[in-house]
Amino acid sequence: MxxxxxxxxxxxxxxxxxxxxxxxxxxxxxxxxxxxxxxxKEKIKVETIKFQMEPKSDSNVKGEVTFTEENGAVTMMASFSGLTPGEHAIHIHEKADCSSADGKSTGGHWNPTFQPHGKWGDEGGYHKGDIGNFEADADGNGTIEFSTDQWCIGCDDETKNIVGKAVIVHQGVDDFTSQPSGAAGARISCTGIIQ
Known part of the structure; x- marks a missing residue:
């Protein structure tokens, strides 16, 4: 039992x-x-910041720039109106300060790694702000898309962090060789990247 x-x-x-x-x-x-x-979630975190471009140097150039960070890369998408037809240079500059009428309050190209000016990806060096040129059509409208893993939005790496910088559109074309800025001419549109 x-x-x-x-x-x-x-x-x-x-x-x-x-x-x-x-x-x-x-x-x-x-x-x-x-x-x-x-x-x-941390790996696929998507962060987006969007800014309006304002005319500088007596131009009528307006636009919008969006930066999106996803999967370790930042994509910049920008569209503009009021441009003269043809190519224009676009760069990231070192200070998010568009207060001056000529846009020069933004300082020089963003260059945290102290490289010579050049075309993005060149072995001879380039600034982290050396985006390049884009085309405006006969109506003065232009767009550009650019993506890189060498930028971030608000990270701790100051050689990658675009927050606190400015986007500048130039009247002329970046020749990728003239130092320190590619002889791109007047700064005709500006926005500060402040998060």
Whole structure:
């Protein structure tokens, strides 16, 4: 009789232990999944900032610039109106200060790695702000899209962080060789990248 009572009691104890163990394992798995989800969210975090461009140097050039950071890369999309038809240079400058009428309050090109001016990706060097040229059509409208993993929005790496900088559109074309700025001419539109 004692064996018969002990058997169900043992089974009950074994089941209780198994349930507790299963619950503990489920909780640990749940915590691991939550941590993995947070890590994935951090990796695919999307951040977007958008700014209006304002005319400078007696121009009528207006526009909008959007920066989106996703999966470790920043994409700049910009559209403009009021340009003269043809090519225009666009750069990131070192200060988010568009207060002067000629846009020179933004300082020089953003160049945190102290490289010579050049075309983006050139082995001879280039500024982190050396975006390049884009085309305006016969109606004075132009767009540009540019993407790089060498920028970030608000990160701690000052050689990548674009916050606190300015976007400048120039009247002329960047020749990619003249130092320090590519002889692109007057600054005709400006926006500060302030988050």
């Amino acid at each position: 004692k064996k018969l009572i002990a058997l169900p009691l043992g089974l009950m104890l074994l089941m209780a232990f198994s349930c507790k163990q299963a619950k503990k394992e489920a909780e640990e798995t749940s915590e691991e999944m939550e941590q993995t989800v947070e890590e994935v």
